[in-house]
Amino acid sequence: xxxxxxxxxxxxxxxxxxxxxxxxxxxxxxxxxxxxxxxxxxxxxxxxxxxxxxxxxxxxxxxxxxxxxxxxxxxxxxxxxxxxxxxxxxxxxxxxxxxxxxxxxxxxxxxxxxxxxxxxxxxxxxxxxxxxxxxxxxxxxxxxxxxxxxxxxxxxxxxxxxxxxxxxxxxxxxxxxxxxxxxxxxxxxxxxxxxxxxxxxxxxxxxxxxxxxxxxxxxxxxxxxxxxxxxxxxxxxxxxxxxxxxxxxxxxxxxxxxxxxxxxxxxxxxxxxxxxxxxxxxxxxxxxxxxxxxxxxxxxxxxxxxxxxxxxxxxxxxxxxxxxxxxxxxxxxxxxxxxxxxxxxxxxxxxxxxxxxxxxxxxxxxxxxxxxxxxxxxxxxxxxxxxxxxxxxxxxxxxxxxxxxxxxxxxxxxxxxxxxxxxxxxxxxxxxxxxxxxxxxxxxxxxxxxxxxxxxxxxxxxxxxxxxxxxxxxxxxxxxxxxxxxxxxxxxxxxxxxxxxxxxxxxxxxxxxxxxxxxxxxxxxxxxxxxxxxxxxxxxxxxxxxxxxxxxxxxxxxxxxxxxxxxxxxxxxxxxxx
Amino acid sequence: xxxxxxxxxxxxxxxxxxxxxxxxxxxxxxxxxxxxxxxxxxxxxxxxxxxxxxxxxxxxxxxxxxxxxxxxxxxxxxxxxxxxxxxxxxxxxxxxxxxxxxxxxxxxxxxxxxxxxxxxxxxxxxxxxxxxxxxxxxxxxxxxxxxxxxxxxxxxxxxxxxxxxxxxxxxxxxxxxxxxxxxxxxxxxxxxxxxxxxxxxxxxxxxxxxxxxxxxxxxxxxxxxxxxxxxxxxxxxxxxxxxxxxxxxxxxxxxxxxxxxxxxxxxxxxxxxxxxxxxxxxxxxxxxxxxxxxxxxxxxxxxxxxxxxxxxxxxxxxxxxxxxxxxxxxxxxx
Numbered sequence: 001x002x003x004x005x006x007x008x009x010x011x012x013x014x015x016x017x018x019x020x021x022x023x024x025x026x027x028x029x030x031x032x033x034x035x036x037x038x039x040x041x042x043x044x045x046x047x048x049x050x051x052x053x054x055x056x057x058x059x060x061x062x063x064x065x066x067x068x069x070x071x072x073x074x075x076x077x078x079x080x081x082x083x084x085x086x087x088x089x090x091x092x093x094x095x096x097x098x099x100x101x102x103x104x105x106x107x108x109x110x111x112x113x114x115x116x117x118x119x120x121x122x123x124x125x126x127x128x129x130x131x132x133x134x135x136x137x138x139x140x141x142x143x144x145x146x147x148x149x150x151x152x153x154x155x156x157x158x159x160x161x162x163x164x165x166x167x168x169x170x171x172x173x174x175x176x177x178x179x180x181x182x183x184x185x186x187x188x189x190x191x192x193x194x195x196x197x198x199x200x201x202x203x204x205x206x207x208x209x210x211x212x213x214x215x216x217x218x219x220x221x222x223x224x225x226x227x228x229x230x231x232x233x234x235x236x237x238x239x240x241x242x243x244x245x246x247x248x249x250x251x252x253x254x255x256x257x258x259x260x261x262x263x264x265x266x267x268x269x270x271x272x273x274x275x276x277x278x279x280x281x282x283x284x285x286x287x288x289x290x291x292x293x294x295x296x297x298x299x300x301x302x303x304x305x306x307x308x309x310x311x312x313x314x315x316x317x318x319x320x321x322x323x324x325x326x327x328x329x330x331x332x333x334x335x336x337x338x339x340x341x342x343x344x345x346x347x348x349x350x351x352x353x354x355x356x357x358x359x360x361x362x363x364x365x366x367x368x369x370x371x372x373x374x375x376x377x378x379x380x381x382x383x384x385x386x387x388x389x390x391x392x393x394x395x396x397x398x399x400x401x402x403x404x405x406x407x408x409x410x411x412x413x414x415x416x417x418x419x420x421x422x423x424x425x426x427x428x429x430x431x432x433x434x435x436x437x438x439x440x441x442x443x444x445x446x447x448x449x450x451x452x453x454x455x456x457x458x459x460x461x462x463x464x465x466x467x468x469x470x471x472x473x474x475x476x477x478x479x480x481x482x483x484x485x486x487x488x489x490x491x492x493x494x495x496x497x498x499x500x501x502x503x504x505x506x507x508x509x510x511x512x513x514x515x516x517x518x519x520x521x522x523x524x525x526x527x528x529x530x531x532x533x534x535x536x537x538x539x540x541x542x543x544x545x546x547x548x549x550x551x552x553x554x555x556x557x558x559x560x561x562x563x564x565x566x567x568x569x570x571x572x573x574x575x576x577x578x
Numbered sequence: 579x580x581x582x583x584x585x586x587x588x589x590x591x592x593x594x595x596x597x598x599x600x601x602x603x604x605x606x607x608x609x610x611x612x613x614x615x616x617x618x619x620x621x622x623x624x625x626x627x628x629x630x631x632x633x634x635x636x637x638x639x640x641x642x643x644x645x646x647x648x649x650x651x652x653x654x655x656x657x658x659x660x661x662x663x664x665x666x667x668x669x670x671x672x673x674x675x676x677x678x679x680x681x682x683x684x685x686x687x688x689x690x691x692x693x694x695x696x697x698x699x700x701x702x703x704x705x706x707x708x709x710x711x712x713x714x715x716x717x718x719x720x721x722x723x724x725x726x727x728x729x730x731x732x733x734x735x736x737x738x739x740x741x742x743x744x745x746x747x748x749x750x751x752x753x754x755x756x757x758x759x760x761x762x763x764x765x766x767x768x769x770x771x772x773x774x775x776x777x778x779x780x781x782x783x784x785x786x787x788x789x790x791x792x793x794x795x796x797x798x799x800x801x802x803x804x805x806x807x808x809x810x811x812x813x814x815x816x817x818x819x820x821x822x823x824x825x826x827x828x829x830x831x832x833x834x835x836x837x838x839x840x841x842x843x844x845x846x847x848x849x850x851x852x853x854x855x856x857x858x859x860x861x862x863x864x865x866x867x868x869x870x871x872x873x874x875x876x877x878x879x880x881x882x883x884x885x886x887x888x889x890x891x892x893x894x895x896x897x898x899x900x901x902x903x904x905x906x907x908x909x910x911x912x
Contacts, residue, residue, distance in 0.1 A: 276882045296624070296881065350620035354647060426861065429880050433646045436618045439867065451866045 029266040040217040059225030062166030067561035110150035121190035124208035228262030295357030337396035339537035347384035376530040424472035426453035501538030592904035612637030644877035668788035676796030683754035684804025692745035758794035848902035
């Protein structure tokens, strides 16, 4: 009897112990499926959308997007910036929220924004993309009477500046530069077109060394942000766990604002590359949210009784597209006729049916067909037309040989064969189907195409180095800004313009679109740009996704939208179990 | 009488299946298959077998299609061709290399093969030169051939010096066993995956990988056999009449050990077919456009309800492996 009582006591004690475990219970946590590792959580680099979602939990921008209303709203900033024009300059005056503080209680001030901009423009740091994207910000003027107010001095005029100027994570000066040595270097000195030498600024050189040594790619905890979560665990290739801060500054606000909500106490991103395994995990209740479920499985689950009982299903027309890009710096693809010919070999309707079960929609270019004001509907959608491709190839100077292959004579008298390869992220079934369809269609025409599935960690390097002929990738867009400079401007070649395309005309047009303030004229320019894109064919937009999201029924308020990642993880409310 | 009859029937079935597979593999391009290898039919994605086509005037996918719209029957036939093209040469080459190394190790042991100082010197210099060439200018491999020829000529002339004519034993057994143990100490799949990660997927690449990792098995078998054969009286007699070690090994000892290697060959082939399928299943080794049974099996992961994608390639693989094992069993019992 005594042994039994002891056993009961021990059982009760262990039960109480587990209840006191600081780890949150399953009902507190939201578990999301990620298809791969974010690679890096360095707020300067943000290599992909997955990393972007994670960085958004740790750090805050000045502005953010209300996905459902599809408009910019203030985040760290108190309100949208006040815009003034001064000659060729645009002045954007922001004020930071009075309640915003870092984790150590220090207020977030204009000096932190100036520090962030200096980091984004400092040589020796992995900030090439950020630098190219925010190159219009030339200087920052701090308000001597208000530590939270500052004015960004932007080169040129563009309505998008008011939004884009607030789209980078603000970094804490106290954590990276406790001696405040970077304050001695003016931002304007770093934003000059000619690169600054580190030897000229020993203070900057020391800072760069410190920043790189912090290994922020894998250890973002070395740089605490103002976001509501902190990374508590990163098991490489398995899971990332974010825990809600107990002393987040926005909790002290008297009125809760939608963009400053952070409801889940814990967010677990579980990395499950295989779709079948992810589906099993969803069915077993091991994950709560499965974004972009394969179309067939989505329909199958939606039709099944057990699926309907346990899960909720959401769809939204997205701004995320699948595109094929041509390396226009490589000889077989350096003329537009050859690129146009290859564009006609994609069977887009069949690909939409086969890979997305019809849950996608085609477009004439980079602009979403839902944006009717700027979408050029006078351009026909691309059709599958091998005969047209053959005609274009002949116009491009290619001649079909008796062997069936295509060759053409180069200026030096050498003969060049039309042989290509297509590079895409390995393990993506939709990309593989597209690559196989193109290969098949091209093979019928006598053009051999090799498939090059590449690990996602190597893919970006290959694309940046121009080590490919054709690539497939997804690209997220939005309905706010039409700045195609990172994607197609010649100045972005080797950084984010993987097609290496760029003519003086297209470069001018891209800049003109950004600068144009009149909506009517902007729409005209955008329509013209779509025509140029079709004529030059540096890339082909195959389709825009219709987002498919499946979530556990215990989750509410997912705020599903067509903007990446398709839901707002911080807004989700897990209902108590039972 | 009955067991023998049963064995003969099994043997006949095994041989029949292998003949079918080899014929299908060799004649694949000329067989009346309704779809070319690796063609995609986007109108019939993951279609179950035996169903009539949903689009008029198109051929039927008798064994269904995978999630990419590839015909499973075509993939099986061309997969057999890939298995044969990759595994058969790799098994042959691994057996030849393993037999050569295993027989040398078993016959000469650590002291049976003596090499004169001249050739030790020339060998050392060649090794240093080879490392230098590989690390600095891999494209100048032809320099190695020139150096080899020069080493032989210089070695012959240096042999006139009496002091350099003295010989030292070459530790053949230790080196071969060491290399084999080194390869066996790492799980083969892990080793192949690591090697496949640093080189681009290609047919010659996978052939080299399979050969490099498989030779220790025939080498161990042949070495064990040679350890037995070298103590037999006829080998003693051959030594007594003054035949050289090489002559005894190649002409008299090896033919007795060859039977072991030959018997184990179907097992090697079956293991390599299994390995090639595994690698294709994992998506490494072979380029994605080359059809293989492993790749068809892997397509089942995308659609777990597509039973036909798991069943047909698994049946083909199991039947081929069992048939090859049956051949080995018959050889051993014979």
